[in-house]
Amino acid sequence: MTPVASGDADRRRRRATVEVKQGLRELGAELTLLNRRVGARLGLKDVDLDCLDLINAHGPLSPTALARRAGLHAATTTGVLDRLERAGWVARDRDPADRRAFLVRALRDRNAELLELFAGMNSSVERICADYEDADLERLADFLRRTADAGRNASEELAGN
Amino acid sequence: MTPVASGDADRRRRRATVEVKQGLRELGAELTLLNRRVGARLGLKDVDLDCLDLINAHGPLSPTALARRAGLHAATTTGVLDRLERAGWVARDRDPADRRAFLVRALRDRNAELLELFAGMNSSVERICADYEDADLERLADFLRRTADAGRNASEELAGN
DNA sequence: CAATATGCTACGGTTCTCGTATATTACGGC
DNA sequence: GCCGTAATATACGAGAACCGTAGCATATTG
Numbered sequence: 001m002t003p004v005a006s007g008d009a010d011r012r013r014r015r016a017t018v019e020v021k022q023g024l025r026e027l028g029a030e031l032t033l034l035n036r037r038v039g040a041r042l043g044l045k046d047v048d049l050d051c052l053d054l055i056n057a058h059g060p061l062s063p064t065a066l067a068r069r070a071g072l073h074a075a076t077t078t079g080v081l082d083r084l085e086r087a088g089w090v091a092r093d094r095d096p097a098d099r100r101a102f103l104v105r106a107l108r109d110r111n112a113e114l115l116e117l118f119a120g121m122n123s124s125v126e127r128i129c130a131d132y133e134d135a136d137l138e139r140l141a142d143f144l145r146r147t148a149d150a151g152r153n154a155s156e157e158l159a160g161n
Numbered sequence: 162m163t164p165v166a167s168g169d170a171d172r173r174r175r176r177a178t179v180e181v182k183q184g185l186r187e188l189g190a191e192l193t194l195l196n197r198r199v200g201a202r203l204g205l206k207d208v209d210l211d212c213l214d215l216i217n218a219h220g221p222l223s224p225t226a227l228a229r230r231a232g233l234h235a236a237t238t239t240g241v242l243d244r245l246e247r248a249g250w251v252a253r254d255r256d257p258a259d260r261r262a263f264l265v266r267a268l269r270d271r272n273a274e275l276l277e278l279f280a281g282m283n284s285s286v287e288r289i290c291a292d293y294e295d296a297d298l299e300r301l302a303d304f305l306r307r308t309a310d311a312g313r314n315a316s317e318e319l320a321g322n
Numbered sequence: 323c324a325a326t327a328t329g330c331t332a333c334g335g336t337t338c339t340c341g342t343a344t345a346t347t348a349c350g351g352c
Numbered sequence: 353g354c355c356g357t358a359a360t361a362t363a364c365g366a367g368a369a370c371c372g373t374a375g376c377a378t379a380t381t382g
Contacts, residue, residue, distance in 0.1 A: 009295075016298035017290045023305025024188075024286065025218065028196075030312030031189035032211060036232040037319040045338080045370095046208075050193060057186065064360060071197040073340050078362055083338095100347045100360040120318050124311035125185065128304070129178045134170075137177035139297070140304060143289070144184025150285035151191030157281050158198040206369080225329060234371050239331055241369095261329045261378045 024147065038117045043087070047072065051080050052089055052106065052114075060103040062095065071159070185308065199278045204248070208233065212241050213250055213267065213275075221264040223256065232316070 032046070039049040047070070054069050055061055061069075067077040081104060084090045089110050095101035115122075129137055193207070200210040208231070215230050216222055222230075228238040242265060245251045250271050256262035276283075290298055 013295050016295055016302060017287060019302035020290055020298055020305065021286055023302045023309065027305050027309040028189065028192035029214060030309045032193055033232050034312050034316045037316045041319060053190060071194050075340055117319065121311060121315035124315060125182055125308060126178060128307050128311060129181055134174050134177055137181055141177060141180035141184045143301060144181065144188050146289050147286060148184065148188040148191045150282060150289065151195050154282035154285060155191065155195045155198045158202060158278065236371055
């Protein structure tokens with residue numbers, strides 16, 4: 001499997017791949033740290049902020065769907081939503097199509113606070129992006145999306161037994 | 162500030178930047194989900210796994226340094242390390258240079274289980290990387306590193322009030 | 323050498339988590 | 353339409369985690 005004699009070209013490529021993987025791990029670590037710090041400012045547990053992000057990103061969502069996306073126990077999700085609702089981050093409406101279900105939606109006003117706290121990171125990323133050509137940015141976005149998909153697939157594989 | 166009349170070129174660029182930012186958020190969400198699923202398999206809280214990753218990445222580390230990197234309270238870190246130590250993930254050695262301090266190091270054997278659980282994601286990322294030229298990979302790694310640095314800076318800004 | 327700062331942990335009150343039970347509603351077969 | 357089963361959300365409670373505070377040991381500073 002492992003080539004016995006690897007030329008400089010092979011070595012360079014493998015090294016580059018390793019650095020991409022390291023970059024991904026490091027990025028993930030920094031993003032979770034940032035989330036934790038932002039959450040601390042708002043009095044939110046990091047899992048609460050994770051859920052709030054998911055609600056913001058994926059529109060109105062049922063608690064069960066949220067639990068699946070976040071990888072949380074259903075009862076835990078109830079607790080998370082209780083806290084988010086009590087603090088005015090989200091609202092629970094009955095699902096008109098299913099009278100057992102609720103739809104959780106994010107409230108606009110407090111969301112501004114969130115953006116404020118992420119403003120530093122946001123502008124830094126924009127500054128970084130400014131160094132790239134349009135086509136490069138599109139390639140970057142494509143890579144990020146594909147990697148995120150890979151993460152989702154890996155998660156599902158681990159979830160289903 | 163905001164341009165009144167934006168041409169197609171401007172629009173394309175802004176769209177590309179937005180997609181990079183969205184990709185980053187989505188990637189972060191998927192990576193934390195993956196971490197949660199992996200942790201669930203191992204009986205670890207997600208914060209425990211975060212810490213274990215940091216210990217693996219940044220060599221032997223004092224509990225205080227770990228707490229800072231992870232954004233956790235010192236007392237919380239003690240609890241995390243107790244659990245990790247009890248389950249055989251890490252060991253605490255006294256720091257020879259400072260007799261108050263400890264150095265936490267990861268143990269090799271159980272680490273193999275970790276790699277196993279991340280194997281799916283790992284191979285997917287390698288498959289993705291295979292589609293890129295060497296120079297592209299290096300550019301990607303550079304982008305990831307710069308973004309991670311931006312995250313660290315943003316976190317520090319939020320931490321130091 | 324005193325005074326202060328630092329590293330880590332013990333303790334305890336509050337909060338969170340998650341398995342189970344329960345109430346309500348959907349759905350499928352007949 | 354009816355009944356059994358599945359699904360959605362929450363209540364409850366035991367166990368665990370979090371984190372402010374206090375405490376001890378050691379460093380560092382003046």
